[in-house]
Every structure is written in structure tokens, then in C-alpha cells.
Amino acid sequence: MLFARLAETSAAVAATRSRLEKRALLAATLREAQDAEVDVVATYLSGRVRQRRTGLGWRTLADLPAPAAAPTLTPTEVDERLEHIAALSGAGSQAGRAAAVAELFGALTADEQQHLRGLVLGEVRQGALDSLLIEAVADAADVPVTAVRRAAMFSALTGPVARAALTGGAAALEDFRPAVLQPVRPMLASPAPDLTAALAKLRDDDGEVVAADGKIDGIRVQVHKAGDEVAVFTRSLDDITERVPEIVQVVRTLPATDLILDGEAIALADDGRPRPFQETASRTGSHEAAGGTTPLTVYFFDLLHRDGTTLVTAPARERLAALEEVVPASALVPRLVSADPAEIDAFFREILARGHEGLVLKDLSAPYDAGRRGAAWVKVKPRHTLDLVVLGVEWGSGRRSGMLSNIHLGARDGDGFVMLGKTFKGMTDEMLAWQTERFLELETGRAGHVVHVRPEQVVEIAFDGVQRSPRYPGGVALRFARVLRYREDKTAAEADTLDAVRAVSGTREADETAPGAPGP
Helix, strand or coil, rough: CHHHHHHHHHHHHHHHHCHHHHHHHHHHHHCCCCCCHHHHHHHHHHCCCCCCCCCCCCCCCCCCCCCCCCCCCCHHHHHHHHHHHCCCCCHHHHHHHHHHHHHHHHHHHHHHHHHHHHHCCCCCCCCCHHHHHHHHHHHHHHCCCHHHHHHHHHCCCCHHHHHHHHHHHHHCCCCCCCEEEECCCEEEEEHHHHHHHHHHCCCCCCCCCCCEEEEECCCCEEEEECCCCEEEEEECCCHHHCCCCCHHHHHCCCCCCCEEEEEEEEEEEECEECCCCHHHHHCCHHHHHCCCCCCEEEEEEEEEEEEEECCCCCHHHHHHHHHHHHHHHHHHHCEEEEECCHHHHHHHHHHHHHCCCCCECCCCCCCCCCEEEEEEEEEEEECCEEEEEEEEEEEEEHHHCCCEEEEEEEEEEECEEEEEEEEECCCHHHHHHHHHHHHCCCCCEEEEEEEEECCCCCEEEECCEEEECCCCCCCCCCEEEEEEEEECCHHHHHCCCCCHHHHHHHHHHHHHHHHCCCCC
């Protein structure tokens, strides 16, 4: 199989809205793969590369070499070259990486170049989420989808699961099981707009008791203990053990030999309130931050394994009881178990007053549904909104080809505007059509795929928080921004200011740490 086949499949998947058609396209491509390349092919079809870190960013891949006339590389050859690039370090590595990137991308056609660039940067928007790929693997291998889902719970990537299913069938999938020091895919929470909706989503009647966990705005950590050996993994299953010695120390002292714990790590100020999110991220995001000056506090909220007993399939009430037997109260997430909506609402307000994000409500009868976002966990937090100005917009790809999609967001700052980030989330087809016409009317120039526009159109944006960012001149960026609506009733002069953005959720403190400059 050539890598071009994957680029072709991805484009076809992006071009259709039909989930059945997407699944059929993915399954057909999986069937074409040779046994030795299934792992790589499946990983690429999921919209990512196998390397956790390649050393390549949007600046590195901004200017690509002239494309090849015809495809020649296989997915395995592309993977091997990326592995070589990822391994480069030390003196001369920057020049070596540039040469290797030029050689790799120079061997790809234009379509292949754009597809690989999207894979490396995590920008493949084909609608082929991992759950859809799992269904495609089941179709391609003619095995029950439940067997594939179960195996995927205990594999960091879908590639090995696809290889097992396609080469060994359902029997090979039985070999996937939870094991200490091998990361488990985290269970995820589905969102609700408010507490009433969250409770309604979680239970059928008002008398049902639920667990309400404080939603800590830190870094999700899964911590494994096997005797004196401790391993710490992130939500994306990166191993960060060496960077968080304080978490290792906490778990090493717990009264159990083998453990798999789920929790959250966060940097706290002396008064117990969260430090800016960027400080937590800086501690876990690079090897240089290991043992840094900003200490992390860990809060655990679930227990998946204890001394030879796997608790993944046990109801939450059993897991939480076992957790409280092992972990001291100081390292447990703030939790209320109640059936009273008024009591839960008061706890919600208390958690917000402490500076945390909100609540995660949990069904006490549910198992740990690893790797899935179901109805057993429901998160609720106050929604932040801002009225911002569109400064530019990017041409879309895939299903959005021919339409202006990703908008550049700006806040007022003096007589001008400061960019805070980009988003394409929350846009309906009608909105895409409208904004394409609107922004072409406001166009002032173009730079590659970006259309610059007069700063006149106001858009209402919902977001989860603000963090420091070295990418933008204001030094801050919005987290998880999405479009609510365009404001025809407001002028750009009425848009929110940079000071208003910095005032959200304690980010003024982040600004005061480094006034007038981007954070670290």
C-alpha cells in the first residue's frame, strides 16, 4: 500500500457526512493493508502519527519542498522516517531534522504532503474519530465490535488492536487486558449546560444518589504502582514519570503493592487556589521542567486496580470505597455523595469559590468505561463568553473546502485589536455559507490560505478558560473556544477588551506575573 492511499481515504471520509460510509471507507482501506503494516495504517487512519513527539511544529512545516510527481512511499516508510526525525537530538539535530524533513516531504506528492502535515500537527479533520475506527476495524476483521472496544480500552493506540483483530481475529483480542505499568485509556465525561440538565442526564428520578466530584483544572494523570516502581501517564498516555517526582513520592507511600489510580495534578498557590493553568502545563510538558520550582498537588478520583484485583468492571461505589481505603483524604478529589439537588448546587458553588472548574457528576452503579465518553460521567461548569472581533479567516479543507472556516479572534486593546486564537468549532453549514460571503466582503488581503479582513464583524465566543500563550502578542489565549453566534447588533468598538479577557478566572494574576509579555 502507498501512503497516497491513506491521503485518498482521508479526503473521501472528510467529504461525506454518513457515518456508515465513513466506516465503510476505513474498513476497505484496512482490508487492503498487509499484515506488517496494519498497525501504522490504522494509526494514520485515526488521524495521528505513532510518535508522541516528532520535534515538528507548524513553523517547521510552514514551507514545504516542491512535491514529487508521483507517490512512492509506503505508510511504513513514512513511519520509519518520522521515527528517525523524532530520535534526533543534541548538537546538529536542528540541521539534521530540517534535512530529514525536506527529504521526507520532497518524496511525497502535494496531496500526500498536506495529509502528512495534518497528521503531524493533529489537524486532520475527517470526522474519523477513534470510536469510528474501532467500528471499522470490527467490520474489516469480521469480529464483534464489543470485542474490539474491550481490547482498545487497554491499548494506548488503536493500531495494535487493529493488527490483532485483522491477523488473529477475536481470539487475539482476548490478549488485551489491564496490567499495571501499562496505561489504560481514560474514561471521559460528557458535557451538560447546567446542573439541572446534568442531573437529568445522569438519573431517571430525583431520589437517586450520585457522586459529585470537584472538577479540577489541571492535568489528567493515571498513576501505576508495582512495588516500588511508579509510572505516571497523561490523558494522552504520555509517560511523564521523571517530570513529577512529587506524585511518584505520594503513590510510593500508599498501603498497597499494585495500583492503577486515576486523578488530576495541579499547581496550587499558598492559599490553596489554582495557579494559572500554564504553570501546571509547564511542569508536565517538558523534561526540563522535572523537579521544577512550582510543586504539583495530586487529587485522585478513581481506582482501577488494587493488589491483583481489576476494578474496571466494578460499579463506581465499589471503586470509590476501595480508593478511600488506599488514598489519604488529602489526596482525594473533593467529593459529595448526595441525592439532594440543593445540596449538590451548594457544593457546586463551593467548588467554584475555591477557584476550580465545576463538577463531574457520576453514576455510582456504572463501571469504568475506559476510552469512552458516555452518560455515566457528566461534567458541568459555568460557561464563559466574550464578544470578539474577527481579524482573519482560513479556507477550509475536506467537507469545508471552498468555504471560509477557521476564524482568527481578536480583543480590543487601545486603538487596535490583539489576537487570542482561532476556532472552527460550533459552526453550522448555514453559518459557514454566511461567513464565507461576509468575510470576502471584508477582505483586505491574503497570505497563503488566510484571508485578512477589516476588523468589523463581532462574534460571540464560548470558552472554558484563558491561559498564557507565547504565540499571541497579548500573551494569552482562549481554551476550547467555540462560536455561539455572530452579533449583528454590536460594532467592533463594543467588543470585549484584552483586560476583560485577562480578568476571566484568575488570569489577571497570570498577566501580573509577566506584564506586557507572553508567558513561558
